[in-house]
Amino acid sequence: MTDVLRVQDLRVHYHTPSGPVRAVEGVTFSLKKGERLGLVGESGSGKSTTVLALLRMLKDPAKIEGGQVLLDDVDLLTLSDAEMRAARFARIALIPQGAMNSLNPVMRIKNQLGDTIKYHNGNLGRSEMTAKIQKLLESVGLDKGVADMYPHELSGGMKQRVCIAMGISLQPAVILADEPTSALDVVVQRQVMETLGKAQEEIGASLILVGHDMGLMAQFVHKIGVMYAGKLVEVGPVNDIFEEPLHPYTQLLIASLPSLEGKGVFKGIPGITPSLLNPPPGCAFHPRCPKVMDQCKVKAPVFQEVRPGRWVSCHLY
Amino acid sequence: MTALLEARNVSKTFGAGLFNKKHTVALQSASLTLSDERPSITAIAGESGSGKTTLARILLGITQPTSGDILYKGQALSKLDRATWKTFRREVQAVFQDPFEVYNPFYNVDHVLTTPISKFYPNAGHAETRQIMEDALRSVGLRPEETLGRYPHQLSGGQRQRIMVARALLLKPRIIVADEPVSMVDASLRATILESLLNVHKQFNISLIYITHDLTTAYQLSENIMMMYQGAVVETGDVDLVIKQSQHPYTQLLVDSIPLPNPKLQWGQRDFTQRTQSNGAGPNLGCRFADRCPHVMSICREKLPPLYQTDERRSVACYLYKDAPVAEVAVAA
Ligand SMILES: Nc1ncnc2c1ncn2[C@@H]1O[C@H](COP(=O)(O)OP(=O)(O)OP(=O)(O)O)[C@@H](O)[C@H]1O
Ligand SMILES: Nc1ncnc2c1ncn2[C@@H]1O[C@H](COP(=O)(O)OP(=O)(O)OP(=O)(O)O)[C@@H](O)[C@H]1O
Ligand code: SF4
Ligand SMILES: [Mg+2]
Ligand SMILES: [Mg+2]
Numbered sequence: 001m002t003d004v005l006r007v008q009d010l011r012v013h014y015h016t017p018s019g020p021v022r023a024v025e026g027v028t029f030s031l032k033k034g035e036r037l038g039l040v041g042e043s044g045s046g047k048s049t050t051v052l053a054l055l056r057m058l059k060d061p062a063k064i065e066g067g068q069v070l071l072d073d074v075d076l077l078t079l080s081d082a083e084m085r086a087a088r089f090a091r092i093a094l095i096p097q098g099a100m101n102s103l104n105p106v107m108r109i110k111n112q113l114g115d116t117i118k119y120h121n122g123n124l125g126r127s128e129m130t131a132k133i134q135k136l137l138e139s140v141g142l143d144k145g146v147a148d149m150y151p152h153e154l155s156g157g158m159k160q161r162v163c164i165a166m167g168i169s170l171q172p173a174v175i176l177a178d179e180p181t182s183a184l185d186v187v188v189q190r191q192v193m194e195t196l197g198k199a200q201e202e203i204g205a206s207l208i209l210v211g212h213d214m215g216l217m218a219q220f221v222h223k224i225g226v227m228y229a230g231k232l233v234e235v236g237p238v239n240d241i242f243e244e245p246l247h248p249y250t251q252l253l254i255a256s257l258p259s260l261e262g263k264g265v266f267k268g269i270p271g272i273t274p275s276l277l278n279p280p281p282g283c284a285f286h287p288r289c290p291k292v293m294d295q296c297k298v299k300a301p302v303f304q305e306v307r308p309g310r311w312v313s314c315h316l317y
Numbered sequence: 318m319t320a321l322l323e324a325r326n327v328s329k330t331f332g333a334g335l336f337n338k339k340h341t342v343a344l345q346s347a348s349l350t351l352s353d354e355r356p357s358i359t360a361i362a363g364e365s366g367s368g369k370t371t372l373a374r375i376l377l378g379i380t381q382p383t384s385g386d387i388l389y390k391g392q393a394l395s396k397l398d399r400a401t402w403k404t405f406r407r408e409v410q411a412v413f414q415d416p417f418e419v420y421n422p423f424y425n426v427d428h429v430l431t432t433p434i435s436k437f438y439p440n441a442g443h444a445e446t447r448q449i450m451e452d453a454l455r456s457v458g459l460r461p462e463e464t465l466g467r468y469p470h471q472l473s474g475g476q477r478q479r480i481m482v483a484r485a486l487l488l489k490p491r492i493i494v495a496d497e498p499v500s501m502v503d504a505s506l507r508a509t510i511l512e513s514l515l516n517v518h519k520q521f522n523i524s525l526i527y528i529t530h531d532l533t534t535a536y537q538l539s540e541n542i543m544m545m546y547q548g549a550v551v552e553t554g555d556v557d558l559v560i561k562q563s564q565h566p567y568t569q570l571l572v573d574s575i576p577l578p579n580p581k582l583q584w585g586q587r588d589f590t591q592r593t594q595s596n597g598a599g600p601n602l603g604c605r606f607a608d609r610c611p612h613v614m615s616i617c618r619e620k621l622p623p624l625y626q627t628d629e630r631r632s633v634a635c636y637l638y639k640d641a642p643v644a645e646v647a648v649a650a
Contacts, residue, residue, distance in 0.1 A: 042503050043474055156365060185364035185530050186574040190584055212503040215533075215576035219584050238580045256505040257578040258533040260560065266537070268509025273473050 005031040010067035021276045023049040025230040036207045038217040041227030047210045095167040097178040100159035103151040110147035136165045157188035171203040178210040229284035235311040319391035321353040327385035343371040345548045358525040360535035363545030410485035412495040453483040457513040475506035496528045547605040554631030564633045
């Protein structure tokens, strides 16, 4: 199957007074039609920055320093601002981090959904619009009465569903969801994720899910990308990543996961997240890596396919 | 035998004031006992808005309960004399989510740590203060030379959180109440912070109250658990029983919905109603879970179920177990 999205050597820096923060430093991956990719990694490893860069929604002092974002072979980074605006939501849509707080508190849900639809489809007739909004709400498991409500009248899970409805309203080819359920409890989280999954499958979109929750990833995605200090260090099918992680960081990450098996055992990763202002030389993980070798301290490993479908950036392979 | 800290049927209703007719029953008759002899770890779990923080704040003496009592060494908090109140404030410490958020970003770590020292040890000299700080930092696995003098933005989330554990430790407390201490951090940091908490429990015999909506870490860390739903305790007792052999339909639903970090163990197949949680202020009659419960019976809508003692070490507030005796006191540590 062909790739819908190909990201090549993407680089984003935040230009701060103390120098450039290398938040995304050469990220490469691809996504097939209908595929779900999970983007994981420590806090501050560049996940949200990557996702915002794909949409060209980064704000100062961030700057895309290089790379390509090919959506059906069109490089989004070369589009004019107007062309990019037209592509957002229609071709590639975002459900942002903390999405439920992004709803406008003084606007009824139907008007918020309507604005997105109107922007791209021009003015639909009134009854046509009402029908479209009702159908959207139903597709995310909400009562059509929600259309007339304000955000504060909805629970967190309901607001999150409204944001999903907004994200899928124009049937984009790619949906980006940045921690869409991190504020919700597990029951509601499961409902919201099942809603998102169903909606995504119905419109045949591909999806990138950003998050910390490896349990959620295991349940939801097909493929996992692990970021560390602005780089992808491993990409592979979800089963392989959980069964046999290859990169030492991924290995420690998987080992640190809590389970309902062992009690009283906690395995954190020793050491501290590297500075992105002055990243360590060589492999950025080398100061914390239990398998560090001499060359790791001086030479950056190359991100390569070490086995079919398994990409790793580590001198061990 | 008096308990170190005891909550006796505490309830809290918010906003039923003169101008605000809409009120929220945030907590309904919760009880909890922490032994004076044996330090313990108790988890308080439940969905957002279930009343966990309200209970924590009542235990800490920050919020007044609408009814019920908090007893510290057998004495009601509301009746403590000044000296005992001060001892209580020292012996029962809190760790919140990312507390540096509420601190001034221009204050460094030293400031955060010296403030409580000067309050509770007014006679400590410079060297002694430094010693207390360094000991506390080391006990949570931080190197003082790499931590002191730094500002919040120069520390990772996990380091900041451990500093707050260290801050609680400075005062040699008997109890630490940790409200969602790891909810916003990634898996590996979470493990690091919980490990520090477990270590201080073991090393200094401190009892922990761990508040979370993450059942997996609650299971790993604690011996006892209190499951809350819309302000009511629905199941409480031995954590192995509550998590591994859940009896309350809500606990069963929660445990079944935990996304396990194993792609081969898919989300449970248990049926559940699509309805999301109602926004607090539900009817006060009957079981609060009745609207979502697959086993609901007519009695469930009439009267709030009491806690039934279904095991020696567990009780459940659900009419499915009404043949068991009504629990005398909610299960204690
Ligand atoms: N406006 C900014 N100015 C300077 N640095 C920034 C800015 N925004 C983000 N950064 C830095 O860029 C890096 C990547 O941040 P990003 O938000 O992409 O991380 P993340 O992986 O999404 O983390 P989280 O899991 O906490 O959401 C971090 O080190 C962060 O401190
Ligand atoms: N100061 C307050 N005034 C009015 N209502 C309040 C107040 N504090 C809490 N509540 C309400 O009491 C209920 C319980 O809130 P609480 O903060 O104890 O929940 P929680 O279990 O800690 O939730 P979370 O997991 O989201 O932190 C909620 O419905 C909340 O809106
Ligand atoms: S009391 Fe009734 S409604 Fe409540 S959980 Fe038990 S069976 Fe369900
Ligand atoms: Mg992020
Ligand atoms: Mg809370």
